[in-house]
Amino acid sequence: MPAERTPAALPVAAARRRRLRADRARQLADLLRHQILTGAFPRGVLPLEDVLAADHHASRNTVRQALDLLRGEGLVERQPGVGTVVVGEKYPHGLDRLQGLAEILREHGRVTNEVRNLGPVRAPGPVAHRLGLPDDADVLCVERLRRLNGLPLSLDLSYLPMDVGGELLGCDLENTDVFRLLERLTGGPLGHADITLEAVNADAHAAAVLQAPRGAALLMLERLTHLPCGRPVDLEFIRFRGDRITMSGVLRRSP
């Protein structure tokens, strides 16, 4: 290819090599991320760069760039004399069943909730509408900062109809999932929930509450939970720290 030999083509070729290396580094980082999250590295120490390069048929430069990406995500750190170690832990949140946070994370530790706001408010129009309430109804508004083993995990805002939510006012919201309290109050299991997941950047205030950097990627879950009879009873907006949670499930091709 003669064009490669002209002086003008040299920067183009160099840019192409940089692009290819960036692609390969991202691809390698994706594989390592999965291994980190599934606990594939004994004692949380990653293999040496040479070993990673051989395992992945990659250059050492690519390995270094991939580790830089994972460091940027707060998943690993370089420790002198030890190597690259896993520092961030992400917790799995099932997409297969409707569960409360303490239930889901039972094996991982203790969930505690700091109640930041609690009390009746006049329902904003869309809240009344989605909960099937008259426009001028009051709803219970509960905002909680949820922690796992003391580390901030999510900021949850819930709206509940007063006949159901009012009963929560005397309950131990600091140590109990709202789902569990609702089931105690209604005497049976909840029904289903409509959920929507999005990735959003944290605004300055949400970042401060979650002790995350401003702009940090958050996994945002909107959830409308219904009683078995179909009545909607809990409208939630949950901001999970993206570096601390993953959502997993199984999808089938046939309905």
Place this chain on the structure above:
Amino acid sequence: MPAERTPAALPVAAARRRRLRADRARQLADLLRHQILTGAFPRGVLPLEDVLAADHHASRNTVRQALDLLRGEGLVERQPGVGTVVVGEKYPHGLDRLQGLAEILREHGRVTNEVRNLGPVRAPGPVAHRLGLPDDADVLCVERLRRLNGLPLSLDLSYLPMDVGGELLGCDLENTDVFRLLERLTGGPLGHADITLEAVNADAHAAAVLQAPRGAALLMLERLTHLPCGRPVDLEFIRFRGDRITMSGVLRRSP
């Protein structure tokens, strides 16, 4: 409350008011976001600030701050003489069934794929392991930038065993979902997929490819798709632009 009257308490009270207003603005933004995403505003124009304030029992300051948050997310813009208009469109991606992107977004427009990398590579160890292949196997590696109506939506990297993937080399990958091609080749529907969702900040390179700001929140989907017999045939790492996609589904309380 005498403490409120001491000079030292004044900044504390002011900080508390600011915090409460930030909380309320975020809460209002969450409600408006849902309405924007579900197309609740006729012609994509939001009501006037006064109307929003009355509907949501909020102050105009809170309304303004909420609109600022949505503007920061690229969902709305202020247009002189018109008001606040919806500019970002987010597309719904189902969490209830295993589907390809063109299938999912059929009603929203045309999906085209720019093939950035395509060819056999020696499988990195974890890829071979997850696809149930010997350690020294080759796999087909396909990287595509996927666009909806010309706008970048996701960057998808797939690894497929060569006996299946090799057949894709002659196919129209620019205009067809890999799922559809796989079903044509295998003569029947796919089986199930294990999925994991995360929110991550875009690294500089992925951001450039997706034409998103550096650090933009991405919804990252890892998906391992199986044939009905249980054989894994497609390992994917998909980075969706967080501002262009939502994932929706239904969860049930009983298994």
